[in-house]
Amino acid sequence: MISPVEVVGLTKTFEDEARGLVEAVRGIDFECRAGEVFGLLGANGAGKTTTLRMLATVLRPTAGSVRVLGHDAVAEPTEVRRNLGFHSASTALYPRLTPRETIELFARIGGYPPKGVKARVDALVERFGIGSYQDVRVERLSSGMKQKVSVARTLAHDPPLLVFDEPTVGLDVLNALEMVEIVQELRAEGKTVIYSTHIMSEAEKLCDRIAILHRGLILACDTLEGLRRATGAHYLEDIFVHHVRGVG
Protein backbone atom coordinates (compact mmCIF):
# COMPACT_ATOMS: atom_id res chain seq x y z
CA MET A 1 0.00 0.00 0.00
CA ILE A 2 1.32 3.45 -0.93
CA SER A 3 1.98 5.77 2.01
CA PRO A 4 0.22 9.13 1.77
CA VAL A 5 3.51 10.89 2.48
CA GLU A 6 7.08 9.63 2.29
CA VAL A 7 9.88 12.04 3.10
CA VAL A 8 13.48 10.89 2.64
CA GLY A 9 16.61 12.95 3.36
CA LEU A 10 14.71 16.17 2.85
CA THR A 11 17.00 19.20 2.93
CA LYS A 12 16.42 22.88 2.26
CA THR A 13 19.14 25.50 2.17
CA PHE A 14 18.35 29.18 1.71
CA GLU A 15 20.65 31.92 0.65
CA ASP A 16 20.29 34.83 3.04
CA GLU A 17 21.90 38.20 2.29
CA ALA A 18 22.88 38.73 5.93
CA ARG A 19 23.49 35.18 7.18
CA GLY A 20 24.82 33.50 4.05
CA LEU A 21 23.65 29.92 3.48
CA VAL A 22 21.02 28.85 6.00
CA GLU A 23 20.11 25.17 6.40
CA ALA A 24 16.44 25.36 7.34
CA VAL A 25 15.80 21.60 7.02
CA ARG A 26 18.66 19.12 7.35
CA GLY A 27 18.00 15.73 5.84
CA ILE A 28 14.82 14.65 7.60
CA ASP A 29 12.92 11.40 7.04
CA PHE A 30 9.38 10.56 8.00
CA GLU A 31 6.35 8.75 6.70
CA CYS A 32 2.64 9.34 7.28
CA ARG A 33 0.12 6.56 7.45
CA ALA A 34 -3.29 6.72 5.86
CA GLY A 35 -5.96 8.22 8.08
CA GLU A 36 -3.65 9.49 10.80
CA VAL A 37 -2.93 12.95 12.14
CA PHE A 38 0.81 13.36 11.96
CA GLY A 39 2.14 16.18 14.13
CA LEU A 40 5.18 18.30 13.39
CA LEU A 41 6.07 19.81 16.74
CA GLY A 42 8.73 22.44 17.04
CA ALA A 43 9.57 25.91 18.26
CA ASN A 44 9.46 28.92 15.95
CA GLY A 45 12.19 28.62 13.32
CA ALA A 46 12.51 24.86 13.72
CA GLY A 47 11.80 24.29 10.01
CA LYS A 48 8.14 23.21 10.21
CA THR A 49 6.80 25.66 7.65
CA THR A 50 9.72 25.03 5.27
CA THR A 51 9.07 21.28 5.49
CA LEU A 52 5.37 21.74 4.80
CA ARG A 53 6.06 24.12 1.93
CA MET A 54 8.33 21.52 0.30
CA LEU A 55 5.62 18.95 0.83
CA ALA A 56 3.08 21.24 -0.82
CA THR A 57 5.51 21.97 -3.72
CA VAL A 58 5.71 25.65 -2.89
CA LEU A 59 9.44 25.19 -2.30
CA ARG A 60 11.77 22.87 -4.15
CA PRO A 61 13.96 20.65 -1.94
CA THR A 62 17.70 21.28 -2.09
CA ALA A 63 18.20 17.53 -1.56
CA GLY A 64 16.11 14.49 -0.68
CA SER A 65 12.66 13.60 -1.84
CA VAL A 66 9.00 13.99 -0.99
CA ARG A 67 6.40 11.59 -2.32
CA VAL A 68 2.69 12.22 -1.89
CA LEU A 69 0.50 9.20 -2.66
CA GLY A 70 3.33 7.88 -4.79
CA HIS A 71 3.90 11.10 -6.73
CA ASP A 72 7.27 12.82 -6.52
CA ALA A 73 6.95 16.46 -5.47
CA VAL A 74 9.63 17.62 -7.91
CA ALA A 75 8.82 15.43 -10.91
CA GLU A 76 5.01 15.50 -10.61
CA PRO A 77 4.12 18.66 -8.70
CA THR A 78 0.68 19.00 -10.28
CA GLU A 79 -0.32 15.49 -9.18
CA VAL A 80 0.95 16.19 -5.68
CA ARG A 81 -1.08 19.40 -5.49
CA ARG A 82 -4.18 17.64 -6.77
CA ASN A 83 -4.03 15.29 -3.79
CA LEU A 84 -3.28 17.88 -1.18
CA GLY A 85 -5.06 20.70 0.61
CA PHE A 86 -2.72 23.27 2.10
CA HIS A 87 -3.83 25.49 4.96
CA SER A 88 -1.20 28.13 5.63
CA ALA A 89 -0.53 29.87 8.93
CA SER A 90 -2.61 32.89 7.84
CA THR A 91 -6.14 32.49 6.55
CA ALA A 92 -4.98 33.53 3.05
CA LEU A 93 -8.34 34.61 1.70
CA TYR A 94 -9.38 37.18 -0.87
CA PRO A 95 -11.05 39.98 1.09
CA ARG A 96 -13.47 41.01 -1.67
CA LEU A 97 -14.89 37.53 -2.22
CA THR A 98 -17.67 36.06 -0.14
CA PRO A 99 -17.15 32.69 1.62
CA ARG A 100 -19.36 31.02 -0.95
CA GLU A 101 -17.44 32.53 -3.87
CA THR A 102 -14.15 31.57 -2.22
CA ILE A 103 -15.09 27.93 -1.78
CA GLU A 104 -16.53 27.72 -5.27
CA LEU A 105 -13.45 29.32 -6.81
CA PHE A 106 -11.05 26.91 -5.12
CA ALA A 107 -13.25 23.90 -5.87
CA ARG A 108 -13.21 24.80 -9.55
CA ILE A 109 -9.52 25.61 -9.91
CA GLY A 110 -8.68 22.69 -7.62
CA GLY A 111 -10.14 20.37 -10.21
CA TYR A 112 -13.40 19.27 -8.48
CA PRO A 113 -15.85 17.81 -11.05
CA PRO A 114 -17.72 20.87 -12.42
CA LYS A 115 -21.16 19.31 -12.13
CA GLY A 116 -20.69 18.64 -8.44
CA VAL A 117 -19.26 22.04 -7.46
CA LYS A 118 -22.54 23.55 -6.26
CA ALA A 119 -23.38 20.54 -4.12
CA ARG A 120 -19.84 20.53 -2.74
CA VAL A 121 -20.04 24.23 -1.82
CA ASP A 122 -23.46 23.69 -0.20
CA ALA A 123 -22.10 20.77 1.80
CA LEU A 124 -19.08 22.72 3.06
CA VAL A 125 -21.17 25.77 3.91
CA GLU A 126 -23.49 23.52 5.90
CA ARG A 127 -20.71 21.55 7.54
CA PHE A 128 -18.78 24.58 8.80
CA GLY A 129 -21.89 26.55 9.76
CA ILE A 130 -21.07 29.47 7.54
CA GLY A 131 -24.52 29.73 5.96
CA SER A 132 -25.44 32.89 7.86
CA TYR A 133 -22.49 34.79 6.39
CA GLN A 134 -21.88 32.91 3.17
CA ASP A 135 -22.66 35.99 1.07
CA VAL A 136 -20.84 38.54 3.21
CA ARG A 137 -17.45 39.71 1.97
CA VAL A 138 -14.58 37.98 3.73
CA GLU A 139 -13.06 41.33 4.76
CA ARG A 140 -16.03 41.88 7.08
CA LEU A 141 -15.72 38.57 8.93
CA SER A 142 -14.16 37.87 12.33
CA SER A 143 -10.94 35.84 12.71
CA GLY A 144 -12.87 32.71 13.71
CA MET A 145 -15.22 33.01 10.75
CA LYS A 146 -12.32 33.55 8.37
CA GLN A 147 -10.56 30.48 9.75
CA LYS A 148 -13.63 28.35 9.04
CA VAL A 149 -13.85 29.70 5.51
CA SER A 150 -10.16 29.04 5.06
CA VAL A 151 -10.54 25.40 6.15
CA ALA A 152 -13.56 25.01 3.87
CA ARG A 153 -11.46 26.47 1.06
CA THR A 154 -8.70 23.93 1.82
CA LEU A 155 -11.22 21.08 1.58
CA ALA A 156 -12.99 22.46 -1.48
CA HIS A 157 -11.48 20.04 -4.01
CA ASP A 158 -11.77 17.13 -1.53
CA PRO A 159 -8.10 16.14 -1.31
CA PRO A 160 -7.10 12.96 0.59
CA LEU A 161 -4.15 14.67 2.29
CA LEU A 162 -4.48 17.85 4.33
CA VAL A 163 -1.62 19.99 5.54
CA PHE A 164 -2.28 22.45 8.37
CA ASP A 165 0.46 24.91 9.23
CA GLU A 166 -0.18 26.28 12.75
CA PRO A 167 -3.90 26.77 12.12
CA THR A 168 -4.74 28.01 15.62
CA VAL A 169 -2.27 30.90 15.65
CA GLY A 170 -4.13 34.11 16.46
CA LEU A 171 -7.38 32.37 17.40
CA ASP A 172 -9.10 32.68 20.77
CA VAL A 173 -9.57 29.59 22.97
CA LEU A 174 -13.02 28.67 21.66
CA ASN A 175 -12.10 29.09 18.01
CA ALA A 176 -8.86 27.15 18.54
CA LEU A 177 -10.85 24.34 20.16
CA GLU A 178 -13.25 24.33 17.24
CA MET A 179 -10.29 24.06 14.87
CA VAL A 180 -8.97 21.05 16.77
CA GLU A 181 -12.43 19.43 16.58
CA ILE A 182 -12.52 20.00 12.83
CA VAL A 183 -9.20 18.17 12.43
CA GLN A 184 -10.50 15.31 14.57
CA GLU A 185 -13.57 15.07 12.32
CA LEU A 186 -11.35 14.99 9.25
CA ARG A 187 -9.41 12.10 10.70
CA ALA A 188 -12.67 10.31 11.43
CA GLU A 189 -13.56 10.71 7.74
CA GLY A 190 -10.34 8.95 6.79
CA LYS A 191 -8.33 11.98 5.70
CA THR A 192 -4.60 12.01 6.36
CA VAL A 193 -3.58 15.18 8.15
CA ILE A 194 -0.16 16.70 8.70
CA TYR A 195 -0.50 19.20 11.50
CA SER A 196 2.26 21.60 12.42
CA THR A 197 2.15 23.34 15.79
CA HIS A 198 4.25 24.63 18.64
CA ILE A 199 1.37 24.22 21.11
CA MET A 200 2.00 21.04 23.12
CA SER A 201 -1.58 20.54 24.31
CA GLU A 202 -2.87 20.58 20.75
CA ALA A 203 -0.33 17.99 19.64
CA GLU A 204 -1.17 15.80 22.65
CA LYS A 205 -4.87 15.99 21.94
CA LEU A 206 -4.76 15.56 18.18
CA CYS A 207 -1.78 13.72 16.85
CA ASP A 208 -1.52 9.98 16.38
CA ARG A 209 2.20 10.34 15.89
CA ILE A 210 4.45 13.29 16.61
CA ALA A 211 7.78 14.31 15.06
CA ILE A 212 9.81 16.70 17.20
CA LEU A 213 11.57 19.07 14.86
CA HIS A 214 14.42 21.23 16.10
CA ARG A 215 16.85 23.32 14.05
CA GLY A 216 15.92 21.47 10.88
CA LEU A 217 16.36 17.99 12.34
CA ILE A 218 13.80 15.44 13.53
CA LEU A 219 14.92 14.52 17.04
CA ALA A 220 12.19 11.96 17.70
CA CYS A 221 9.18 10.56 15.88
CA ASP A 222 6.70 8.23 17.55
CA THR A 223 3.28 7.98 19.13
CA LEU A 224 2.77 9.93 22.33
CA GLU A 225 3.04 6.68 24.29
CA GLY A 226 6.23 5.74 22.48
CA LEU A 227 7.74 9.15 23.20
CA ARG A 228 6.77 8.78 26.87
CA ARG A 229 8.35 5.36 27.09
CA ALA A 230 11.55 6.52 25.44
CA THR A 231 12.04 9.52 27.70
CA GLY A 232 10.29 8.51 30.91
CA ALA A 233 8.47 11.85 30.89
CA HIS A 234 4.67 12.04 30.92
CA TYR A 235 3.88 15.44 29.52
CA LEU A 236 4.71 16.31 25.92
CA GLU A 237 6.27 19.55 27.07
CA ASP A 238 8.78 17.61 29.18
CA ILE A 239 9.40 15.18 26.34
CA PHE A 240 10.04 18.08 23.99
CA VAL A 241 12.41 19.78 26.43
CA HIS A 242 14.19 16.48 27.05
CA HIS A 243 14.98 16.08 23.35
CA VAL A 244 15.79 19.70 22.64
CA ARG A 245 18.12 20.07 25.64
CA GLY A 246 19.82 16.87 24.61
CA VAL A 247 20.81 18.56 21.33
CA GLY A 248 21.85 21.78 23.09
Add this chain to the structure above:
Amino acid sequence: MAFVRGQTDDLASRVVLRDPPADHTSLRSLVGGDPRITLVEPALPEDALSTGALDALLEFPPEPIGGRKLPGSFRARIVFDGSKDRSAVARDRLAEILGRYRVRQIESRLLSLGLDRGTLRPYEVETVNASSPREMGRFFLRLWVPLMVVMMVALGTLYPAVDATAGERERSTWETLATLPTDRINLVLAKYLYVATFSGAAGLLNLGAVVLSMGSVLAPLLRGRAADFSFALSPAAVPVIVAGIVLLALFVSAGMMIPAAFARTFKEGQALATPFLMAIFIPAQMFNIPSIEFTSALACVPVGNVVLMLRDAVGDTYRWPQIAITLAVECACVAAALGLAARILRREELVSGAYQGRFGAFLRQRLFRPSKDRP
Protein backbone atom coordinates in the same frame (compact mmCIF):
# COMPACT_ATOMS: atom_id res chain seq x y z
CA MET B 1 -3.19 77.02 -19.46
CA ALA B 2 -5.49 77.54 -22.42
CA PHE B 3 -8.39 76.37 -20.31
CA VAL B 4 -7.51 78.84 -17.52
CA ARG B 5 -7.14 81.57 -20.10
CA GLY B 6 -10.51 80.61 -21.44
CA GLN B 7 -12.05 81.12 -18.02
CA THR B 8 -10.43 84.53 -17.45
CA ASP B 9 -11.56 85.67 -20.89
CA ASP B 10 -15.08 85.90 -19.51
CA LEU B 11 -14.08 88.21 -16.64
CA ALA B 12 -13.90 92.01 -16.97
CA SER B 13 -10.44 93.45 -16.25
CA ARG B 14 -10.33 95.84 -13.31
CA VAL B 15 -8.19 98.77 -14.38
CA VAL B 16 -7.08 102.04 -12.82
CA LEU B 17 -6.60 104.88 -15.30
CA ARG B 18 -4.22 107.28 -13.62
CA ASP B 19 -3.83 110.86 -14.84
CA PRO B 20 -4.56 110.51 -18.55
CA PRO B 21 -3.09 113.32 -20.72
CA ALA B 22 -5.30 116.42 -20.77
CA ASP B 23 -5.18 116.70 -24.59
CA HIS B 24 -6.31 113.05 -25.04
CA THR B 25 -9.70 113.15 -23.32
CA SER B 26 -11.17 110.52 -25.66
CA LEU B 27 -8.74 107.95 -24.29
CA ARG B 28 -10.71 107.60 -21.03
CA SER B 29 -13.95 106.97 -22.88
CA LEU B 30 -12.23 104.49 -25.19
CA VAL B 31 -10.80 102.49 -22.29
CA GLY B 32 -13.82 102.83 -20.02
CA GLY B 33 -16.22 102.13 -22.86
CA ASP B 34 -14.67 98.78 -23.67
CA PRO B 35 -17.02 96.08 -22.31
CA ARG B 36 -14.05 93.97 -21.24
CA ILE B 37 -12.71 96.74 -18.98
CA THR B 38 -14.07 98.06 -15.68
CA LEU B 39 -12.47 101.24 -14.42
CA VAL B 40 -11.99 101.17 -10.65
CA GLU B 41 -10.44 103.55 -8.13
CA PRO B 42 -8.87 101.70 -5.19
CA ALA B 43 -7.16 103.79 -2.49
CA LEU B 44 -3.78 102.17 -3.04
CA PRO B 45 -3.61 100.79 -6.59
CA GLU B 46 -0.14 99.19 -6.20
CA ASP B 47 -1.31 97.28 -3.11
CA ALA B 48 -4.52 96.27 -4.84
CA LEU B 49 -2.45 94.97 -7.76
CA SER B 50 -0.32 92.78 -5.53
CA THR B 51 -3.35 91.37 -3.67
CA GLY B 52 -5.20 90.65 -6.90
CA ALA B 53 -7.98 93.19 -6.26
CA LEU B 54 -6.76 95.14 -9.28
CA ASP B 55 -5.68 93.67 -12.64
CA ALA B 56 -3.74 96.53 -14.22
CA LEU B 57 -2.76 100.15 -13.77
CA LEU B 58 -2.57 102.40 -16.84
CA GLU B 59 -0.49 105.46 -16.06
CA PHE B 60 1.12 108.18 -18.09
CA PRO B 61 4.61 109.12 -16.84
CA PRO B 62 5.76 112.66 -17.64
CA GLU B 63 9.18 111.65 -19.12
CA PRO B 64 9.42 112.54 -22.84
CA ILE B 65 9.78 109.91 -25.58
CA GLY B 66 13.33 109.41 -26.84
CA GLY B 67 14.60 112.17 -24.51
CA ARG B 68 12.58 114.95 -26.11
CA LYS B 69 9.03 116.07 -25.81
CA LEU B 70 7.07 115.58 -29.02
CA PRO B 71 3.99 117.75 -29.47
CA GLY B 72 0.74 115.86 -28.89
CA SER B 73 2.56 112.69 -27.87
CA PHE B 74 2.50 110.90 -24.54
CA ARG B 75 4.08 107.88 -22.87
CA ALA B 76 1.76 105.19 -21.50
CA ARG B 77 2.80 102.52 -19.00
CA ILE B 78 0.80 99.40 -18.20
CA VAL B 79 1.64 98.04 -14.76
CA PHE B 80 0.43 94.49 -14.25
CA ASP B 81 1.22 91.35 -12.23
CA GLY B 82 2.80 88.76 -14.53
CA SER B 83 2.23 86.00 -11.99
CA LYS B 84 -1.57 86.37 -12.32
CA ASP B 85 -3.31 85.19 -15.45
CA ARG B 86 -6.16 87.68 -15.06
CA SER B 87 -3.65 90.53 -14.83
CA ALA B 88 -1.85 89.33 -17.98
CA VAL B 89 -5.20 89.31 -19.79
CA ALA B 90 -5.80 92.92 -18.64
CA ARG B 91 -2.37 93.92 -20.01
CA ASP B 92 -3.20 92.41 -23.40
CA ARG B 93 -6.54 94.19 -23.51
CA LEU B 94 -5.06 97.57 -22.62
CA ALA B 95 -2.23 97.12 -25.14
CA GLU B 96 -4.79 96.34 -27.81
CA ILE B 97 -6.94 99.41 -26.93
CA LEU B 98 -3.86 101.66 -26.91
CA GLY B 99 -2.82 100.22 -30.26
CA ARG B 100 -6.21 101.04 -31.70
CA TYR B 101 -5.98 104.55 -30.23
CA ARG B 102 -2.53 104.99 -31.80
CA VAL B 103 -3.87 104.06 -35.24
CA ARG B 104 -6.76 106.43 -34.77
CA GLN B 105 -4.37 109.24 -33.81
CA ILE B 106 -2.13 108.62 -36.80
CA GLU B 107 -5.12 108.54 -39.12
CA SER B 108 -6.43 111.86 -37.83
CA ARG B 109 -2.99 113.41 -38.21
CA LEU B 110 -2.71 112.08 -41.77
CA LEU B 111 -6.12 113.50 -42.59
CA SER B 112 -5.09 116.87 -41.15
CA LEU B 113 -2.06 116.75 -43.48
CA GLY B 114 -4.30 116.04 -46.44
CA LEU B 115 -3.32 112.38 -46.77
CA ASP B 116 -5.82 109.52 -46.82
CA ARG B 117 -5.95 106.27 -44.80
CA GLY B 118 -4.38 104.31 -47.66
CA THR B 119 -1.06 106.01 -46.85
CA LEU B 120 -1.05 104.22 -43.54
CA ARG B 121 -2.34 100.90 -44.89
CA PRO B 122 -0.66 100.20 -48.24
CA TYR B 123 -1.87 96.58 -48.06
CA GLU B 124 -3.89 94.30 -45.80
CA VAL B 125 -3.22 90.73 -44.82
CA GLU B 126 -6.01 88.20 -44.62
CA THR B 127 -5.62 84.66 -43.30
CA VAL B 128 -7.99 81.86 -44.25
CA ASN B 129 -8.12 78.56 -42.36
CA ALA B 130 -8.62 75.92 -45.05
CA SER B 131 -9.12 73.12 -42.50
CA SER B 132 -12.40 71.32 -42.43
CA PRO B 133 -14.25 70.96 -39.08
CA ARG B 134 -13.11 67.33 -38.98
CA GLU B 135 -9.48 68.31 -39.48
CA MET B 136 -9.71 70.96 -36.77
CA GLY B 137 -11.22 68.40 -34.41
CA ARG B 138 -8.48 65.95 -35.21
CA PHE B 139 -5.88 68.59 -34.47
CA PHE B 140 -7.15 68.69 -30.88
CA LEU B 141 -7.49 64.91 -30.71
CA ARG B 142 -3.88 64.50 -31.86
CA LEU B 143 -2.78 66.66 -28.95
CA TRP B 144 -4.75 64.76 -26.36
CA VAL B 145 -5.49 61.21 -27.40
CA PRO B 146 -1.97 59.69 -27.53
CA LEU B 147 -0.90 61.17 -24.20
CA MET B 148 -4.15 60.36 -22.44
CA VAL B 149 -4.25 56.81 -23.76
CA VAL B 150 -0.66 56.01 -22.79
CA MET B 151 -1.07 57.53 -19.34
CA MET B 152 -4.33 55.73 -18.74
CA VAL B 153 -2.91 52.40 -19.91
CA ALA B 154 -0.04 52.85 -17.42
CA LEU B 155 -2.31 53.99 -14.59
CA GLY B 156 -4.83 51.28 -15.37
CA THR B 157 -2.04 48.73 -15.04
CA LEU B 158 -0.68 49.92 -11.73
CA TYR B 159 -3.39 48.68 -9.35
CA PRO B 160 -3.95 45.23 -10.92
CA ALA B 161 -0.17 44.65 -11.31
CA VAL B 162 0.51 45.45 -7.67
CA ASP B 163 -2.59 43.53 -6.57
CA ALA B 164 -1.56 40.44 -8.52
CA THR B 165 1.94 40.39 -7.05
CA ALA B 166 2.54 42.32 -3.83
CA GLY B 167 -1.15 42.12 -2.94
CA GLU B 168 -1.09 38.31 -3.16
CA ARG B 169 1.92 38.22 -0.87
CA GLU B 170 0.40 40.65 1.62
CA ARG B 171 -2.71 38.47 1.87
CA SER B 172 -0.59 35.26 1.83
CA THR B 173 -2.77 34.04 -1.02
CA TRP B 174 0.18 33.55 -3.34
CA GLU B 175 1.27 30.54 -1.32
CA THR B 176 -2.24 29.13 -1.54
CA LEU B 177 -2.30 29.64 -5.30
CA ALA B 178 1.08 27.92 -5.57
CA THR B 179 -0.49 24.75 -4.14
CA LEU B 180 -3.21 24.59 -6.78
CA PRO B 181 -3.00 21.63 -9.17
CA THR B 182 -1.64 23.51 -12.14
CA ASP B 183 1.76 24.43 -13.50
CA ARG B 184 3.15 27.61 -12.02
CA ILE B 185 3.53 29.15 -15.48
CA ASN B 186 -0.25 28.94 -15.82
CA LEU B 187 -0.64 31.01 -12.65
CA VAL B 188 1.81 33.58 -13.97
CA LEU B 189 -0.02 33.70 -17.31
CA ALA B 190 -3.40 34.01 -15.61
CA LYS B 191 -2.13 36.91 -13.53
CA TYR B 192 -0.57 38.53 -16.56
CA LEU B 193 -3.77 38.26 -18.60
CA TYR B 194 -5.75 39.70 -15.70
CA VAL B 195 -3.43 42.71 -15.49
CA ALA B 196 -3.25 43.16 -19.27
CA THR B 197 -7.05 43.01 -19.58
CA PHE B 198 -7.49 45.84 -17.11
CA SER B 199 -4.67 47.77 -18.72
CA GLY B 200 -6.07 47.46 -22.23
CA ALA B 201 -9.60 48.19 -21.03
CA ALA B 202 -8.36 51.35 -19.31
CA GLY B 203 -6.74 52.50 -22.55
CA LEU B 204 -9.70 51.71 -24.80
CA LEU B 205 -12.32 53.14 -22.46
CA ASN B 206 -10.34 56.33 -22.00
CA LEU B 207 -9.92 56.63 -25.75
CA GLY B 208 -13.69 56.40 -26.09
CA ALA B 209 -14.20 58.87 -23.26
CA VAL B 210 -11.80 61.42 -24.75
CA VAL B 211 -13.29 61.18 -28.24
CA LEU B 212 -16.87 61.39 -26.98
CA SER B 213 -16.33 64.16 -24.45
CA MET B 214 -13.83 66.36 -26.28
CA GLY B 215 -16.60 68.47 -27.84
CA SER B 216 -18.30 69.08 -24.51
CA VAL B 217 -15.03 69.82 -22.70
CA LEU B 218 -13.85 72.32 -25.27
CA ALA B 219 -17.27 73.92 -25.88
CA PRO B 220 -16.78 76.72 -23.28
CA LEU B 221 -13.46 77.62 -24.88
CA LEU B 222 -14.62 77.40 -28.47
CA ARG B 223 -17.77 79.41 -27.77
CA GLY B 224 -19.48 80.14 -31.06
CA ARG B 225 -16.87 78.21 -33.02
CA ALA B 226 -17.86 74.81 -31.61
CA ALA B 227 -19.60 73.99 -34.88
CA ASP B 228 -16.25 74.38 -36.67
CA PHE B 229 -14.92 71.26 -34.94
CA SER B 230 -15.82 67.62 -35.39
CA PHE B 231 -14.24 65.17 -32.95
CA ALA B 232 -14.65 61.90 -34.79
CA LEU B 233 -12.05 59.28 -35.59
CA SER B 234 -11.65 57.88 -39.05
CA PRO B 235 -12.82 54.23 -39.19
CA ALA B 236 -9.44 53.35 -40.73
CA ALA B 237 -7.70 54.67 -37.60
CA VAL B 238 -9.53 52.35 -35.22
CA PRO B 239 -7.60 49.09 -35.92
CA VAL B 240 -4.24 50.91 -35.75
CA ILE B 241 -5.18 52.60 -32.47
CA VAL B 242 -6.55 49.38 -30.96
CA ALA B 243 -3.40 47.47 -31.99
CA GLY B 244 -1.25 50.16 -30.39
CA ILE B 245 -3.23 50.13 -27.17
CA VAL B 246 -3.29 46.34 -26.91
CA LEU B 247 0.45 45.99 -27.49
CA LEU B 248 1.21 48.81 -25.09
CA ALA B 249 -1.03 47.20 -22.46
CA LEU B 250 0.71 43.84 -22.90
CA PHE B 251 4.13 45.45 -22.55
CA VAL B 252 3.29 47.73 -19.63
CA SER B 253 1.55 44.88 -17.75
CA ALA B 254 4.54 42.56 -17.95
CA GLY B 255 6.94 45.39 -17.17
CA MET B 256 5.05 46.63 -14.15
CA MET B 257 4.62 43.17 -12.64
CA ILE B 258 8.41 42.75 -12.47
CA PRO B 259 9.27 45.44 -9.89
CA ALA B 260 5.96 44.94 -8.06
CA ALA B 261 6.83 41.25 -7.53
CA PHE B 262 9.59 42.27 -5.14
CA ALA B 263 7.26 44.06 -2.75
CA ARG B 264 5.89 42.45 0.38
CA THR B 265 3.01 44.89 0.80
CA PHE B 266 0.68 46.73 -1.51
CA LYS B 267 2.14 50.07 -0.48
CA GLU B 268 5.66 48.85 -1.17
CA GLY B 269 4.47 47.54 -4.53
CA GLN B 270 3.16 50.96 -5.51
CA ALA B 271 6.49 52.52 -4.56
CA LEU B 272 8.48 49.97 -6.56
CA ALA B 273 6.25 50.24 -9.63
CA THR B 274 6.31 54.06 -9.72
CA PRO B 275 9.73 54.36 -11.47
CA PHE B 276 8.41 52.13 -14.25
CA LEU B 277 5.33 54.35 -14.44
CA MET B 278 7.61 57.37 -14.85
CA ALA B 279 9.59 55.52 -17.51
CA ILE B 280 6.33 55.31 -19.47
CA PHE B 281 5.11 58.86 -18.82
CA ILE B 282 8.32 60.69 -19.72
CA PRO B 283 8.77 59.37 -23.29
CA ALA B 284 5.02 59.67 -23.80
CA GLN B 285 5.18 63.39 -23.04
CA MET B 286 8.38 63.96 -24.99
CA PHE B 287 7.08 62.23 -28.10
CA ASN B 288 3.77 64.06 -27.97
CA ILE B 289 5.41 67.34 -29.03
CA PRO B 290 3.62 68.23 -32.32
CA SER B 291 6.82 69.04 -34.21
CA ILE B 292 8.26 65.51 -33.76
CA GLU B 293 7.94 63.46 -36.92
CA PHE B 294 7.20 59.72 -36.91
CA THR B 295 10.42 58.50 -38.51
CA SER B 296 11.74 54.96 -38.81
CA ALA B 297 14.37 55.69 -36.14
CA LEU B 298 11.76 56.93 -33.67
CA ALA B 299 9.59 53.94 -34.47
CA CYS B 300 12.26 51.87 -32.72
CA VAL B 301 11.76 53.66 -29.39
CA PRO B 302 9.31 51.73 -27.18
CA VAL B 303 6.28 53.63 -25.85
CA GLY B 304 7.28 56.77 -27.79
CA ASN B 305 6.64 54.93 -31.05
CA VAL B 306 3.11 54.08 -29.91
CA VAL B 307 2.49 57.75 -29.09
CA LEU B 308 3.58 58.77 -32.58
CA MET B 309 1.61 55.96 -34.21
CA LEU B 310 -1.54 56.93 -32.31
CA ARG B 311 -1.01 60.59 -33.11
CA ASP B 312 -0.72 59.86 -36.81
CA ALA B 313 -3.69 57.51 -36.80
CA VAL B 314 -5.88 60.07 -35.02
CA GLY B 315 -4.88 62.55 -37.73
CA ASP B 316 -5.80 59.93 -40.37
CA THR B 317 -2.17 59.60 -41.47
CA TYR B 318 -0.67 56.11 -41.90
CA ARG B 319 3.04 55.60 -42.43
CA TRP B 320 2.96 51.86 -42.90
CA PRO B 321 6.71 51.15 -42.67
CA GLN B 322 6.89 53.01 -39.34
CA ILE B 323 3.71 51.30 -38.14
CA ALA B 324 5.23 47.91 -39.00
CA ILE B 325 8.43 48.77 -37.12
CA THR B 326 6.41 49.99 -34.14
CA LEU B 327 4.36 46.81 -33.97
CA ALA B 328 7.49 44.67 -34.29
CA VAL B 329 9.36 46.63 -31.60
CA GLU B 330 6.41 46.49 -29.23
CA CYS B 331 5.99 42.74 -29.81
CA ALA B 332 9.68 42.27 -29.01
CA CYS B 333 9.29 44.36 -25.85
CA VAL B 334 6.25 42.32 -24.81
CA ALA B 335 8.16 39.08 -25.35
CA ALA B 336 11.21 40.31 -23.42
CA ALA B 337 9.22 41.75 -20.52
CA LEU B 338 6.93 38.74 -20.30
CA GLY B 339 9.86 36.34 -20.41
CA LEU B 340 11.61 38.18 -17.61
CA ALA B 341 8.39 38.49 -15.60
CA ALA B 342 7.65 34.77 -15.95
CA ARG B 343 11.20 33.89 -14.96
CA ILE B 344 11.01 36.07 -11.88
CA LEU B 345 7.47 35.25 -10.80
CA ARG B 346 8.15 31.52 -10.89
CA ARG B 347 11.00 31.83 -8.40
CA GLU B 348 10.12 30.18 -5.12
CA GLU B 349 11.92 32.88 -3.10
CA LEU B 350 9.42 35.40 -4.41
CA VAL B 351 6.40 33.16 -4.10
CA SER B 352 7.23 32.33 -0.49
CA GLY B 353 8.33 35.89 0.32
CA ALA B 354 11.72 34.61 1.46
CA TYR B 355 13.69 36.97 -0.75
CA GLN B 356 14.66 40.13 1.13
CA GLY B 357 16.85 41.94 -1.39
CA ARG B 358 16.27 44.41 -4.21
CA PHE B 359 15.39 43.96 -7.87
CA GLY B 360 18.90 44.69 -9.21
CA ALA B 361 20.57 42.39 -6.69
CA PHE B 362 18.09 39.63 -7.53
CA LEU B 363 18.86 39.81 -11.23
CA ARG B 364 22.59 39.80 -10.55
CA GLN B 365 22.70 37.12 -7.90
CA ARG B 366 19.86 34.77 -8.71
CA LEU B 367 18.65 35.10 -12.23
CA PHE B 368 21.79 35.49 -14.29
CA ARG B 369 24.11 33.33 -12.24
CA PRO B 370 24.85 29.71 -13.18
CA SER B 371 22.50 27.39 -11.33
CA LYS B 372 25.31 25.29 -9.87
CA ASP B 373 26.16 28.19 -7.52
CA ARG B 374 22.63 28.34 -6.25
CA PRO B 375 21.47 26.35 -3.27
